[in-house]
Amino acid sequence: MLEADLFRTLSDPTRRAVFERLVPREMSVSELKSGFAISQPAISQHLAALRGAGLVCERREGRFAYYRAEPQALAPLVDWVDRYRLFWPERIEKLKRVLEDMEP
Amino acid sequence: MLEADLFRTLSDPTRRAVFERLVPREMSVSELKSGFAISQPAISQHLAALRGAGLVCERREGRFAYYRAEPQALAPLVDWVDRYRLFWPERIEKLKRVLEDMEP
DNA sequence: CTGTCGCATAAGTCGTGGCTTATATTGCGT
């Protein structure tokens, strides 16, 4: 049931890009804004939406707000796609290969 | 880049429900309509959107149109979530268990 | 203490999209 929020939140391309940018490392709002052609309030609104879905979390430090992604919040979305991965044999094979490569 | 179409198409809960209903077995439009509290044109419009994303395909038979889901069209979405699954070790463990249950 | 910076919130605008009703199209039954 929770995948609904994730689909809605991630359906916007800009917001998805914001999330992706916060996966490798945390970033301040102004640093995020550079690289997007939208206003600072727009960024803050996207961050609020992502925060509402648990996809990012903020760390306050003085007047700066540092955001980082929380990939584990993708859980319901992962469960959703996994449910239909079962109807798709070749994809399972590929996944198995990926997993085998990860353990010694 | 193609995951954008999938996110946009699947962001609507009704359309997502239509897709999910067509995964186990094919179904005619009128059979689909029963179970949804929306009009038949609305169903047809959702099917057109899903078809545009390659998520369903239709089979004509007389005046009936039978639709079935094409889970392989989820590929770009699967790739997207897999990219961030790597940042999330516990999820990999769960997946491995699912895969192990599937083969004797 | 005052100005400015970093960010959030408020308010308003505007496009998009999902729904409706109405209509067109094709196929089947009688």
Next chain:
DNA sequence: ACGCAATATAAGCCACGACTTATGCGACAG
């Protein structure tokens, strides 16, 4: 041939959401 059934398309309506500008608020510098 006629009418109805199954579906698609057209046109219009309305709500939602993404953006803007304007404003508020706390933190640091001078």
